[in-house]
Amino acid sequence: MSSVTADLLAKYDRPGPRYTSYPTAVEFHEGFTPERYLEKLDQAAANPSEPLSVYVHLPFCRERCSFCGCNVIITQKPGVAAAYLEDLEREIAMVADRLKSRTRLVQYHWGGGTPTFLSLEEIERVFKAFADRFTFEPGAEIAIEVDPRVTTHRQAELLRRLGFNRISMGVQDFDTDVQEAVNRYQTFEQTKDLHEHLRGLGVESINFDFIYGLPHQTPESFRKTIQLALELRPDRVAVYSYAFVPWIKAHQKAIHLEDLPAREVKLQLFGIAHELFTADGYQQIGMDHFALAEDSLARAAREHTLHRNFMGYTTHPARDSVGFGVSAIGDLGGAFAQNTKKLNRYKDALDRGRTPIERGFERSKDDEIRRDVIQSLMCNFYLDVRAIERAHGIDFASYFADSLRELDEGPKIHGFLARTPEAIEVTPPGRLFVRNICMAFDGYLKRHEGETKVFSRTV
Ligand SMILES: C[S@@+](CC[C@H](N)C(=O)[O-])C[C@H]1O[C@@H](n2cnc3c(N)ncnc32)[C@H](O)[C@@H]1O
Numbered sequence: 001m002s003s004v005t006a007d008l009l010a011k012y013d014r015p016g017p018r019y020t021s022y023p024t025a026v027e028f029h030e031g032f033t034p035e036r037y038l039e040k041l042d043q044a045a046a047n048p049s050e051p052l053s054v055y056v057h058l059p060f061c062r063e064r065c066s067f068c069g070c071n072v073i074i075t076q077k078p079g080v081a082a083a084y085l086e087d088l089e090r091e092i093a094m095v096a097d098r099l100k101s102r103t104r105l106v107q108y109h110w111g112g113g114t115p116t117f118l119s120l121e122e123i124e125r126v127f128k129a130f131a132d133r134f135t136f137e138p139g140a141e142i143a144i145e146v147d148p149r150v151t152t153h154r155q156a157e158l159l160r161r162l163g164f165n166r167i168s169m170g171v172q173d174f175d176t177d178v179q180e181a182v183n184r185y186q187t188f189e190q191t192k193d194l195h196e197h198l199r200g201l202g203v204e205s206i207n208f209d210f211i212y213g214l215p216h217q218t219p220e221s222f223r224k225t226i227q228l229a230l231e232l233r234p235d236r237v238a239v240y241s242y243a244f245v246p247w248i249k250a251h252q253k254a255i256h257l258e259d260l261p262a263r264e265v266k267l268q269l270f271g272i273a274h275e276l277f278t279a280d281g282y283q284q285i286g287m288d289h290f291a292l293a294e295d296s297l298a299r300a301a302r303e304h305t306l307h308r309n310f311m312g313y314t315t316h317p318a319r320d321s322v323g324f325g326v327s328a329i330g331d332l333g334g335a336f337a338q339n340t341k342k343l344n345r346y347k348d349a350l351d352r353g354r355t356p357i358e359r360g361f362e363r364s365k366d367d368e369i370r371r372d373v374i375q376s377l378m379c380n381f382y383l384d385v386r387a388i389e390r391a392h393g394i395d396f397a398s399y400f401a402d403s404l405r406e407l408d409e410g411p412k413i414h415g416f417l418a419r420t421p422e423a424i425e426v427t428p429p430g431r432l433f434v435r436n437i438c439m440a441f442d443g444y445l446k447r448h449e450g451e452t453k454v455f456s457r458t459v
Pocket residue numbers: 061067068069070111112113114145146147148169170171172209210211240241242243244
């Protein structure tokens with residue numbers, strides 16, 4: 001990673017999508033209506049034996065971390081969550097009625113916000129609302145995001161009893177100067193205590209989230225943070241590049257540009273995480289994750305069979321996913337569908353007996369082809385060209401002539417990828433720039449040229 005010069009870094013550090021979906025959410029529009037979503041649900045009901053993924057958004061947090069880019073509602077008022085759960089139950093009933101006997105789940109994910117903002121009774125209530133209408137396939141991934149600062153032992157025990165087998169903990173950074181700069185005070189002991197408790201309960205897979213590029217991070221401080229993480233040895237870690245998007249998330253203005261590490265330092269921070277994790281039994285997964293080599297994600301990455309959806313990396317994706325709760329995104333019958341982000345609109349829609357879908361996107365054949373290419377490169381740093389040709393009936397070289405020229409004139413010269421007529425492979429130094437490589441296959445970016453305030457920067 002150190003072989004990348006400052007000039008090259010400056011050239012590649014430009015605004016670009018993170019490709020949690022293709023096309024990205026920026027393309028979603030209101031022409032995709034609640035009525036169209038109901039049609040999609042009805043079509044989905046016609047394949048009752050096909051498994052589904054379900055995402056549930058639980059948006060509440062007690063306080064805001066100033067770096068946060070998630071869809072969050074900050075509140076300490078009692079009763080706000082209970083009112084939301086009533087609405088959520090109405091949405092579950094409405095959608096499950098349409099899905100009829102399409103009930104088998106292979107992936108079930110509670111994200112936020114902070115799902116453990118909810119009380120024990122509220123957690124049980126949400127779980128029951130789904131368990132009454134859906135069933136879990138053997139080996140289903142049942143996952144939740146938790147904040148160690150607010151998650152109690154009793155909540156952990158309840159989650160285990162309900163069947164959650166993947167728990168992801170937000171950590172971000174253990175350094176107190178960094179924590180102060182981002183308004184997130186979390187001691188190493190809080191993280192260690194919850195981690196040990198979850199281990200003792202026999203939770204199958206534990207993940208820690210870190211962010212690099214936060215204010216006041218230095219190579220020395222971040223090295224210590226990663227060393228502390230290694231003492232605990234979670235199964236998986238995410239090391240996210242800080243997405244600084246104050247034009248979208250106004251509260252990020254509390255973070256001063258001059259306190260952020262320079263791009264060379266930012267790259268160094270990721271290099272440190274990469275060096276320490278890979279030296280200690282972890283394997284890099286996609287752009288920003290690491291997993292112990294024996295973990296199923298690591299195995300899938302070695303076999304080039306990793307997938308990714310809005311819930312993260314997965315080994316067993318369902319073709320269709322359904323999102324519940326404010327801002328949740330589903331992917332059903334070749335279309336993305338997103339609920340409104342506003343609590344009052346969410347409630348209003350349900351009061352009127354409508355689904356709270358606000359926007360979405362129906363993918364064309366061209367979108368599907370590009371999506372497969374981008375997904376494979378993002379997950380596996382590898383593209384089987386012949387597999388794309390077979391799956392979509394295209395001649396890759398002519399279909400993507402412009403994209404290939406762009407890659408040959410840039411990333412290939414700089415040693416970021418190698419290609420033959422059969423395959424494209426992202427090289428180890430190119431991995432940090434995989435977003436840039438994928439941008440060559442993006443059919444929508446040209447429209448956003450000149451608009452600087454759409455995406456976060458790629459480095
Ligand atoms: C919903 S939170 C995790 C659960 C819980 N709310 C917490 O923070 O502990 C999801 C994760 O997104 C990541 N994240 C949030 N804002 C980000 C940003 N602006 N850039 C990069 N990663 C971010 C953090 O690592 C965070 O742990």
